[in-house]
Amino acid sequence: MAVKEVYTICGMCTSRCPAMAGVEDGKIKYLRGNPHVPAMASGLCARGVAGKALVEDPDRPRTPMIRQGARGEGQWRAVTWDEALDYVADRLKTLFEKHGPRTLSLSDRGGPFRDLRRAFLRGIGTPNYCNHDASCARNIHHAALSLTGLGRKGVSYDFRHARHVVLQFRNIFESINVVEVSNLMAAMEQGCKLTVIDIRANVSAAKADNFFMVRPGADYAFNLAVIHELIHQRLYDAPYVERYFKDFDQLERFIKPYSPEWAAAETGVDPERLRAFVRELAEAAPAVIWHPGWMAARYRTSFYVCRSTYIINALLGTYGAKGGLPLVNKPGDLGRKGLKKFMDLYPAPEEKRADGVGWRYPHFEKGPGLGHLLYKAMETDDPYPVKAYIAYRHDPLMGYPDPDRLKKIFDRLDLLISVTFSWSETAWYSDVVLPLSPYLERESIIATKNALKPYFFLRQRAVEPRYDTRADWQIIGGLAKRLGLPELDYERIEDIWRFQLDGTGVTPEDFEATGMVQLAPAAVYRDRDALKFKTPSGKIEIIDEKLEKLDIASLAPYAPPQRPPQGAFRLTFGRCAYHTQGHTVNNPLLNKVMCENCLWIHTSVAKKLGIGEKDMVKVAQNGYSGVICAKVTDGIHPEAVFMCHGFGHCLPPESRANGCGLADNRFMKDGIDIWDPAGGAVAYQEHFVTVTKALETDLQ
Ligand SMILES: Nc1nc2c(c(=O)[nH]1)N[C@H]1C(S)=C(S)[C@@H](COP(=O)(O)OP(=O)(O)OC[C@H]3O[C@@H](n4cnc5c(=O)[nH]c(N)nc54)[C@H](O)[C@@H]3O)O[C@H]1N2
Ligand SMILES: Nc1nc2c(c(=O)[nH]1)N[C@H]1C(S)=C(S)[C@@H](COP(=O)(O)OP(=O)(O)OC[C@H]3O[C@@H](n4cnc5c(=O)[nH]c(N)nc54)[C@H](O)[C@@H]3O)O[C@H]1N2
Numbered sequence: 001m002a003v004k005e006v007y008t009i010c011g012m013c014t015s016r017c018p019a020m021a022g023v024e025d026g027k028i029k030y031l032r033g034n035p036h037v038p039a040m041a042s043g044l045c046a047r048g049v050a051g052k053a054l055v056e057d058p059d060r061p062r063t064p065m066i067r068q069g070a071r072g073e074g075q076w077r078a079v080t081w082d083e084a085l086d087y088v089a090d091r092l093k094t095l096f097e098k099h100g101p102r103t104l105s106l107s108d109r110g111g112p113f114r115d116l117r118r119a120f121l122r123g124i125g126t127p128n129y130c131n132h133d134a135s136c137a138r139n140i141h142h143a144a145l146s147l148t149g150l151g152r153k154g155v156s157y158d159f160r161h162a163r164h165v166v167l168q169f170r171n172i173f174e175s176i177n178v179v180e181v182s183n184l185m186a187a188m189e190q191g192c193k194l195t196v197i198d199i200r201a202n203v204s205a206a207k208a209d210n211f212f213m214v215r216p217g218a219d220y221a222f223n224l225a226v227i228h229e230l231i232h233q234r235l236y237d238a239p240y241v242e243r244y245f246k247d248f249d250q251l252e253r254f255i256k257p258y259s260p261e262w263a264a265a266e267t268g269v270d271p272e273r274l275r276a277f278v279r280e281l282a283e284a285a286p287a288v289i290w291h292p293g294w295m296a297a298r299y300r301t302s303f304y305v306c307r308s309t310y311i312i313n314a315l316l317g318t319y320g321a322k323g324g325l326p327l328v329n330k331p332g333d334l335g336r337k338g339l340k341k342f343m344d345l346y347p348a349p350e351e352k353r354a355d356g357v358g359w360r361y362p363h364f365e366k367g368p369g370l371g372h373l374l375y376k377a378m379e380t381d382d383p384y385p386v387k388a389y390i391a392y393r394h395d396p397l398m399g400y401p402d403p404d405r406l407k408k409i410f411d412r413l414d415l416l417i418s419v420t421f422s423w424s425e426t427a428w429y430s431d432v433v434l435p436l437s438p439y440l441e442r443e444s445i446i447a448t449k450n451a452l453k454p455y456f457f458l459r460q461r462a463v464e465p466r467y468d469t470r471a472d473w474q475i476i477g478g479l480a481k482r483l484g485l486p487e488l489d490y491e492r493i494e495d496i497w498r499f500q501l502d503g504t505g506v507t508p509e510d511f512e513a514t515g516m517v518q519l520a521p522a523a524v525y526r527d528r529d530a531l532k533f534k535t536p537s538g539k540i541e542i543i544d545e546k547l548e549k550l551d552i553a554s555l556a557p558y559a560p561p562q563r564p565p566q567g568a569f570r571l572t573f574g575r576c577a578y579h580t581q582g583h584t585v586n587n588p589l590l591n592k593v594m595c596e597n598c599l600w601i602h603t604s605v606a607k608k609l610g611i612g613e614k615d616m617v618k619v620a621q622n623g624y625s626g627v628i629c630a631k632v633t634d635g636i637h638p639e640a641v642f643m644c645h646g647f648g649h650c651l652p653p654e655s656r657a658n659g660c661g662l663a664d665n666r667f668m669k670d671g672i673d674i675w676d677p678a679g680g681a682v683a684y685q686e687h688f689v690t691v692t693k694a695l696e697t698d699l700q
């Protein structure tokens, strides 16, 4: 039988690279990048290729399940889809009668395929939708909004044409988006410089021209010194600042004390090296990208670090510049009509959000809310009882701090549902598991990629589900039908696509040739001399009146991070190239490449503690401890230890990952109370652990 090639979108992480599956005899033969995307010449990353193993893995949930014993006990009753969906709908109806529809909450992983489930929530009449972003990029997004009114995704990173890229808490060569990596590598071959600012020598640092190891939590001091130097030495783009900045004089006054010499005491960075670096940046400007980070939910003050990175970009004139941060185009910007939204079928609920976003906290953007504050509402019934929760493509027991506290909170729920394609700590603790087909076994609704060259894309079904799992649109449709929203229930995905494409001039058949539909023939750069920012003044606003009114400073003075208590280390974490968060560690292929995490610790402190390379060490905090293998290295700041996130699963059905490695979030006691009041995100790195050489008794 001939191999059939099907366009899909990789679902192994949220970078969602356009991909292609070779299918023979109803089975995946191979996976590769979509050949119609030029930057994808290098194909998929290791995780992307392991999508085939995900499909074939019998360890994943294979039928709908309803809990039998106590939560987390693991006694399940396999049921039919009708039984599972009837059960959920009946329980929800009872809860709605008692508490109103606002008692239902749902959190997901964000992304471009959400329209149907958000429409479902609106149709039900609950405002309580959260995405994961309070645990990821919320500080960056709020910082971006506060300076320019353009959200985090309002600009593109034009790596391909950059002359200097700065990565600060951004490990692009391990925390991967293939298109970005390919473009950056192509630029570096053309002479683009790379600077990495990190607390450890990661793979990106190994490829960098400049590497600055900073004290954990002192990035703001580094950035203030850079701003100082740009302004003091008049290295900034003066005509650009003249044209676009509002309140530049206030920045000039504010920055005076923050010289490179001052910063050195905080960051440990030599002032002359910093000066030379700033000169290099000014020479390359405006084709410079100072990356504001991706996962910046780290400190109580991360918002200000992110805001300072955007200020640096603005001083260098990178907004709107080729090779810098050009503004992305939405279909409407190019005279095209965007997709019709299911969400627009219903009015936005008038009810206040349970997490307080938009009313108790008016400076945060309403749409995706803040997950940790939703959990606090569940814990206290303030402002009202939230008794039902759907974790939709979300594993808060792995992705939010302190799972023991979260479990106690979830115990207050009357209904906890997981929609997932793999087992997760949250799914295991749920009342109902609705198993999603892995991405190669399902199709998606159509999505838009806003970009220099925007496009519509969709995911085709490559193979039929091998178990009793379903696609998102079928699961949401099944629930919607039972809860009085038949307009969201479709028999055929093509009809959903037709609804979305109505009026766009595009048909579902147009996706057949390349898997996507381009909305412009080439990249469109807006005129850098005629930019309009989305702030009240239309300019880059150094002073954000909305924050000032709430007594939140726009330019916050530097406050040094807490030093680790005697004998303790700041716990830092990040990603590795072989795994995605917590959901690939049991993948048959990826588990073979990396089956557990280890603890990075600096050589000097390890020596004092009698710890050698590959020794087993005990990590402890607040009465919880676990054992892990040590990686002793000069490549980490001595105040910190580091572990890769996503390990330490305790899930009996996961034959490979169960019990391997440690989960970083277990060492973050009461972490949902520790968050950034200006940016909104959880401050995951405000926790300290002790490390000792493991004893025989610890290993048992
Ligand atoms: N392979 C892989 N790729 C992924 C993902 C994945 O799970 N696996 N996940 C995707 C997602 S959801 C995200 S959010 C992105 C995350 O992308 P990144 O944010 O780039 O990834 P991280 O590895 O979390 O963190 C980046 C770096 O921050 C450093 N760091 C920690 N603390 C500090 C500090 O105080 N100061 C400085 N300067 N650096 C610090 C860490 O050492 C790490 O090298 O990756 C995406 N891509
Ligand atoms: N301690 C600590 N906490 C962290 C981080 C950290 O590094 N350390 N990283 C943070 C970051 S950057 C992020 S983005 C979050 C991520 O947090 P999550 O979004 O919770 O992480 P994932 O593991 O990507 O996905 C969660 C679940 O969704 C399922 N899933 C994956 N793809 C799909 C899909 O397409 N549809 C559906 N329905 N389910 C799917 C997976 O099987 C998994 O069980 O965690 C954050 N929390």
Ligand code: SF4
Residues within 6 Å of the ligand: 010, 011, 012, 013, 014, 015, 016, 017, 043, 044, 045, 046, 047, 048, 049, 176, 177, 178
């Ligand atoms: S970065 Fe890798 S895992 Fe993520 S979507 Fe792209 S190919 Fe898939």
Ligand SMILES: [Mo]
Residues within 6 Å of the ligand: 135, 136, 137, 294, 295
């Ligand atoms: Mo993330």
